Amino acid sequence: MINNSTIARIAQLITKYLRNEISAKEKEELEKWINASPNNRSFIVERMKPERVMRELEQVGLIDTEAIWQKVQKLIQPHSVLRIRTIYAVTVAATIALVVVKIVITISTPKTPLAVHSPVEVNCPQIILDDGRVINLDSMNIGDGIVCNGWWMTKTSSYHIAYYPHTDLNGKSHKKHKEVNQLSLPHGMIWSISLPDGSNVQLNAGSSLSYDITPLGERSHGTKMLLEGEAFFDIRHDATAPCSISTSKGTIVVLGTRFDVRNYRADSALIVSLLTGSIVISNGLKKVELKPGQQANIKKRNDSIHVGVDADTALTRSWTFPYFDFTHKNIIQVMKQFEKWYGLESTVYRGSVDTLTPGLLGGGHVSRELSLMELVQTLQQDDLGFSLKGNKFIVSQITRAVLSRHQLIYNRE
Amino acid sequence: MIVIEDNDLLAFRHGDNHAMKKVFDTYHQQIYIYAFNLLRDQHEAEDVVAQALEALWRNRSSINNTHHLGSYLYTLTKHLSIDVLRKKKRSTTYITAIEGNEDSYLAEEETSIYDRLDAVVKATLMEKMLEEIGRMAPQRKKVMQLLLASKSVVEIARSMRVGIKSVYTHKYEAFKQIRHILRMK
Numbered sequence: 375m376i377n378n379s380t381i382a383r384i385a386q387l388i389t390k391y392l393r394n395e396i397s398a399k400e401k402e403e404l405e406k407w408i409n410a411s412p413n414n415r416s417f418i419v420e421r422m423k424p425e426r427v428m429r430e431l432e433q434v435g436l437i438d439t440e441a442i443w444q445k446v447q448k449l450i451q452p453h454s455v456l457r458i459r460t461i462y463a464v465t466v467a468a469t470i471a472l473v474v475v476k477i478v479i480t481i482s483t484p485k486t487p488l489a490v491h492s493p494v495e496v497n498c499p500q501i502i503l504d505d506g507r508v509i510n511l512d513s514m515n516i517g518d519g520i521v522c523n524g525w526w527m528t529k530t531s532s533y534h535i536a537y538y539p540h541t542d543l544n545g546k547s548h549k550k551h552k553e554v555n556q557l558s559l560p561h562g563m564i565w566s567i568s569l570p571d572g573s574n575v576q577l578n579a580g581s582s583l584s585y586d587i588t589p590l591g592e593r594s595h596g597t598k599m600l601l602e603g604e605a606f607f608d609i610r611h612d613a614t615a616p617c618s619i620s621t622s623k624g625t626i627v628v629l630g631t632r633f634d635v636r637n638y639r640a641d642s643a644l645i646v647s648l649l650t651g652s653i654v655i656s657n658g659l660k661k662v663e664l665k666p667g668q669q670a671n672i673k674k675r676n677d678s679i680h681v682g683v684d685a686d687t688a689l690t691r692s693w694t695f696p697y698f699d700f701t702h703k704n705i706i707q708v709m710k711q712f713e714k715w716y717g718l719e720s721t722v723y724r725g726s727v728d729t730l731t732p733g734l735l736g737g738g739h740v741s742r743e744l745s746l747m748e749l750v751q752t753l754q755q756d757d758l759g760f761s762l763k764g765n766k767f768i769v770s771q772i773t774r775a776v777l778s779r780h781q782l783i784y785n786r787e
Numbered sequence: 788m789i790v791i792e793d794n795d796l797l798a799f800r801h802g803d804n805h806a807m808k809k810v811f812d813t814y815h816q817q818i819y820i821y822a823f824n825l826l827r828d829q830h831e832a833e834d835v836v837a838q839a840l841e842a843l844w845r846n847r848s849s850i851n852n853t854h855h856l857g858s859y860l861y862t863l864t865k866h867l868s869i870d871v872l873r874k875k876k877r878s879t880t881y882i883t884a885i886e887g888n889e890d891s892y893l894a895e896e897e898t899s900i901y902d903r904l905d906a907v908v909k910a911t912l913m914e915k916m917l918e919e920i921g922r923m924a925p926q927r928k929k930v931m932q933l934l935l936a937s938k939s940v941v942e943i944a945r946s947m948r949v950g951i952k953s954v955y956t957h958k959y960e961a962f963k964q965i966r967h968i969l970r971m972k
Contacts, residue, residue, distance in 0.1 A: 422969040445837035517842020531866030
């Protein structure tokens with residue numbers, strides 16, 4: 375049975391082998407794995423075929439080391455490429471920008487970290503550190519990080535942050551036993567977090583997640599997280615250190631597995647969907663264990679836990695994909711997805727709704743990266759017109775007579 | 788094989804340019820191969836590598852140890868590459884998972900475990916091969932480099948002013964050397 379840690383270990387062993395750094399014991403371990411199953415053996419044989427390696431090498435081609443070094447230099451010292459006059463203007467502007475950014479980050483007065491149960495309406499992706507500092511993730515450059523109590527939190531891409539243990543230049547770590555961070559997202563974006571124990575969480579738009587980094591880093595005696603909204607969890611397995619996720623309606627305890635938790639304030643129930651492994655759900659009174667493919671429901675007023683089958687696990691996860699998924703959905707469900715993502719108020723339908731068919735809107739998949747205008751353009755159909763008015767979508771049925779008038783209106787916009 | 792020592796890392800954290808060059812020499816090939824496998828475009832891969840290295844330099848004082856350095860570079864390279872892909876495919880269909888791990892866009896069940904292992908091992912393999920080629924005797928190295936640049940044996944013979952049989956011999960010996968490294972008992 376292969377899992378993530380096996381893959382990492384085998385890859386490491388193969389790497390050591392190739393670099394002639396492998397010990398006798400490690401070699402034994404690798405050979406044991408190879409001989410453990412015919413699939414393992416054929417993987418190695420295929421992977422190490424010289425012809426295949428050569429073909430792949432050819433595809434990579436020669437690496438232009440000099441060109442890459444030049445590009446690195448250009449990014450590190452851009453000013454050396456400009457003329458003297460321009461240098462002055464750029465330096466001044468850069469200094470001002472630096473000062474402004476610095477002010478933006480520190481001007482939020484320290485407040486006590488919010489308990490995630492209180493509503494967090496934000497207009498930019500942000501992290502609240504344990505000491506109360508609010509970090510605007512949009513104002514960080516990719517690759518930059520913040521040091522907080524023995525941890526280094528870094529923005530590794532436009533939508534991803536990772537945590538690494540941190541020591542100062544003297545090699546000292548300033549870890550505190552508790553370092554709670556809270557990530558909050560506005561509408562229209564999904565972020566993912568790589569936690570120091572190897573776990574990964576994807577947080578949906580309009581959600582907030584609180585987590586304590588130090589226990590997660592050590593995974594010594596369990597760790598706790600608080601969620602409001604929706605998140606997909608991929609928790610690294612550790613039988614000795616359970617991880618618990620609390621929401622306003624119930625708590626989920628896991629040893630290591632992949633599952634989706636949905637509890638927005640506007641939802642009528644907490645929904646937990648399990649993909650692999652097993653989790654225990656409790657509403658404070660009762661405990662229920664879920665099996666893969668099952669979904670648990672805890673309603674707002676009524677505290678009972680309903681367990682059913684998650685009919686479509688791909689659908690449950692579809693929010694984590696970079697596109698909207700329209701398969702099996704009617705027009706109202708489709709428009710609701712857009713409303714939520716773009717932060718619009720509602721949709722107005724002209725023409726009777728059940729005669730409006732989503733058709734093959736954008737081929738069934740439309741990228742989440744589209745701007746609102748691009749989306750409206752992409753959606754236009756022969757029989758369905760899309761437009762915007764104020765903070766609302768307008769979806770209208772187009773009959774032949776209306777078609778030319780609609781086109782006229784659309785072209786004018 | 789260039790190795791970063793502890794004092795190299797300390798110098799790097801303090802902003803020493805020679806240490807930066809050493810870090811560059813150690814890692815740029817690996818992460819280029821990694822980026823290239825994702826992006827399939829030389830210039831885009833080069834840009835991603837340069838951005839990753841610049842970000843590393845900018846945050847040099849926060850780097851803990853060499854393992855941290857490597858994994859930070861790899862993570863940056865991966866996410867920067869995915870960012871490029873997302874921007875490219877903005878108005879069309881979704882990105883298929885290039886490598887399956889926690890950031891996979893396909894459900895785990897759909898990506899073969901072996902595909903993931905393959906992606907991880909590939910980068911090291913490529914790096915090792917290129918390193919090996921770099922260490923070959925000049926004539927043999929030249930033949931290999933031209934072969935990798937998709938030149939035919941005839942073209943190679945012509946540009947190196949040697950007989951075709953010579954080129955074949957060099958090719959045979961080079962492959963033998965490579966096969967020797969790849970043999971798994």
